[in-house]
Amino acid sequence: MPANVLAHPHVDPRRGQVDATDVILTGDRPTGSLHLGHYAGSLRSRLALQGRCAQTLLIADLQALTDSSGRAADVARHVSEVALDYLAVGIDPALTTIAVQSRLSALAELTVLYLNLVTVARLERNPTVKAEVELRGFERDIPAGFLCYPVSQAADITAFRATLVPVGDDQLPMIEQTNEIVRRVNRLAGVSVLPECRSLLSSTPRLPGIDGRKASKSLGNAIPLSATADEIRRLVRAMYTDAGHVRASDPGRVEGNVVFAYLDAFDPDPATVSELKERYQVGGLGDLALKRRLEGVLEALIAPIRARRAELGGDRAYVMDVLRAGSARAGATTEAVLRDVRGAFALDA
Amino acid sequence: MPANVLAHPHVDPRRGQVDATDVILTGDRPTGSLHLGHYAGSLRSRLALQGRCAQTLLIADLQALTDSSGRAADVARHVSEVALDYLAVGIDPALTTIAVQSRLSALAELTVLYLNLVTVARLERNPTVKAEVELRGFERDIPAGFLCYPVSQAADITAFRATLVPVGDDQLPMIEQTNEIVRRVNRLAGVSVLPECRSLLSSTPRLPGIDGRKASKSLGNAIPLSATADEIRRLVRAMYTDAGHVRASDPGRVEGNVVFAYLDAFDPDPATVSELKERYQVGGLGDLALKRRLEGVLEALIAPIRARRAELGGDRAYVMDVLRAGSARAGATTEAVLRDVRGAFALDA
Secondary structure (H helix, E strand, O other): OHHHHHHHHOOOOHHHOOOOEEEEEEEEOOOOOOOHHHHHHHHHHHHHHOOOEEHHHHHHHHHHHHHHHHHHHHHHHHHHHHHHHHHHOOOOOOOOOOHHHHOOOOHHHHHHHHHHEEEEHHHHHOOOHHHHHHHOHHHOOOOOHHHHHHHHHHHHHHHOOEEEEEEOHHHHHHHHHHHHHHHHHHHHHHHOOOOOOOOEEOOOOOOOOOOOOOOOOOOOOOOOOOOOOHHHHHHHHHHOOOOOOOHHHHHHOOOOOOOHHHHHHHHOOHHHHHHHHHHHHHHOHHHHHHHHHHHHHHHHHHHHHHHHHHHHHOOOHHHHHHHHHHHHHHHHHHHHHHHHHHHHOOOOO | OOOOHHHHHOOOOHHHHHOOOEEEEEEOOOOOOOOOHHHHHHHHHHHEEEEOOOEEEEEEHHHHHHHOOHHHHHHHHHHHHHHHHHHHOOOOOOOOOEEHHHHHHHHHHHHHHHHHHOOOOHHHOHHHHHHHHHHOOOHHHHHHHHOOOOHHHHHHHOOOOOOOOOOOOOHHHHHHHHHHHHHHHHHHHHOOOOOOEEEEEEOOOEEEEEOOEEOHHOOOOEEEEEEEEOHHHHHHOOOOOOOOOOOOOOOOOOOOHHHHHHHHHHOOOOOHHHHHHHHHHHHOOHHHHHHHHHHHHHHHHHHHHHHHHHHHHHHHHHHHHHHHHHHHHHHHHHHHHHHHHHHOOOOOO
16 A cells, blocks of 8 residues: 555544444446546545445446446446556555445345335435436436436445445435435334434545546546656646736736645645745746646655556456455345345345 | 136137247236136136246235335235235146245346336336326325336346236336337347247236226225135125116116126136026026026135135145245346346446
């Protein structure tokens, strides 16, 4: 595990919220390789939490299919890419379970059972579903799987008896939906078979793409965790700063300046970043000097990740073994939960 | 197997439609014991088809939960009641597989995968779903599982690679929905992994309840397959005939006359039934004489079923064994289909 990763100062500061008995479930849809936005937004927290309580990373390939069933082969390929990214940043499979959603048949069974506990109207009111439907332009042609995906998420969360789920503000309705289902299952069972879960809200602002827009692999505006030194230089040089900041002597804007957003996220010396912001706003600090500093910061962060990725990339059998072992461990957990939930529905175990 | 059952003249006459290579999937929701309406409408056909091609009877407990999750214990109890009814009428587990839906995890996995291939708008347009939503008064509070149940049915049908599905007119949209999913899976796979299915339409008119309304256990207007001779007499005596037929000498109506509906369905001597209809319409045939004839016919039909039911009812372990063995055989079939469908979605087998 690259030592610099865990020693990094920007780990999630709200350690006090997490208890040793907590069970964390989180993960990613395998729709592309991970980038620095994922690192700042979630991977860093996962590293910080690793070993402090039970943690499972679920590679949500079935969920990726809910809006990409036509790109199934792509999704399949990205399962091992995402696993490789996890291992490269320092996720240790001895401390964190890495599992593949589609290998856990209990999740589908829980989903089908939970669909009986939620009305269509309730799903349609889910703000996250509403927003995503708009974003993807589905309108009335929403795949049924997409409408039902809050139920599938509830299946994922409860299948691990997760108590803590890292989310962004926009995903809070998912937690509420999950807890509604938990209460209904417990009422059916007459005893508490599932725990309610809490959200672990990220305080990190979303890292923008190099053009200031939302980072996305398809826009080519994200910096991949596997970027070479040359790619880092090229992408940092292309970063949006302040269109009004033409000469180094001009006063510049810090807000909306992508270089400062990245320095805030990754520079291990925040005091110096504060000084640089002051000098930039007054005038007398050129973009190139700033970008050179950021290049150094990102190269220091990414170089060990890149090296470990290259090493593991040459040993795909190891990555496959990690997924197999993690999914087997997760399978035992989720099957046990399924037995309890089936009991609540008076189905034999 | 009671010999009189297979020898009965009213078996499904459209034998020509069924091929020895056909695979039939059918079944029942375990929401109550079966009655004469089930016998006339489906059980008799199943007996006639038994041994002529592969046939599976699925006891659809998960589907029963889509509108009865609050009555889960009731559903669970009726699983073995329905199995007992099957065995009592002469279903032979060596010739017909009897399986429990909730024991086949592949069905839930197929459902979740298929949900990605169907839009919400398409499900809402399904006339069967529309009709059932009205019937049950769900309006906007439809459980999501209920909206999705055509997808669950498609999972059931395809999981057995069924080619022939006995349905009523009102269920034809289900077959169409299933074949749409089949074509999408085959297109994703690039080869034909699932067969399309045909409907086996019943030509038998629906048997009314004794009051002329739709037969239903909850209305108490159905004659159970387990009825005693006394119950048969009581229910037949209470049958609706013709309110205008007061004296035996009055002319009477045959249409809408429940006694004639039952004689049409079950009397082994249709020529005599025709004569009786003529006499009844002219006048001179009393209701009591007719009802006595029907009592005899029904007692002859039900007595061996009742005897076999009593015999098996004392050996619940045997019924459980039948369900266990049938579900295991069905499990092997459905898991093999799931592997093929997962392949179509580029998920590892």
